[in-house]
Amino acid sequence: MIRASARDQAFCPYSDRQRLGAERLGTQFAGAKVVGTCGCGCPSIYFAHNAKVGGVEVVAEAAIDGTDDAVLLFVNSGGDLHSMEYMWVSDSPPSEFPDVSALKAQSR
Numbered sequence: 691m692i693r694a695s696a697r698d699q700a701f702c703p704y705s706d707r708q709r710l711g712a713e714r715l716g717t718q719f720a721g722a723k724v725v726g727t728c729g730c731g732c733p734s735i736y737f738a739h740n741a742k743v744g745g746v747e748v749v750a751e752a753a754i755d756g757t758d759d760a761v762l763l764f765v766n767s768g769g770d771l772h773s774m775e776y777m778w779v780s781d782s783p784p785s786e787f788p789d790v791s792a793l794k795a796q797s798r
């Protein structure tokens with residue numbers, strides 16, 4: 691079992707994990723509940739999740755076409771959706787997320 695698992699990982703170091711991650715995130719999005727927004731005026735949103743402790747990490751990132759901005763998706767330490775945040779470089783925050791057609795996914 692261990693040997694087979696190691697061989698599989700050697701042939702496919704990322705794609706299975708990324709695919710499983712995308713499927714899991716997709717399932718979570720379907721049941722996601724927004725419980726908060728950022729107070730600065732940007733459109734960042736926070737989802738209900740179960741984590742009691744631990745930090746968050748970026749699991750997906752999309753550049754916004756024609757800008758130096760990006761949309762980031764965070765999960766908590768348990769792998770549950772935590773937030774979708776808008777990262778911008780201009781002086782004032784954007785008021786809404788861009789149309790999905792402006793997003794260019796970047797691998798993480």
Ligand SMILES: [Zn+2]
Nearest residue numbers: 728730731732
């Ligand atoms: Zn904000």
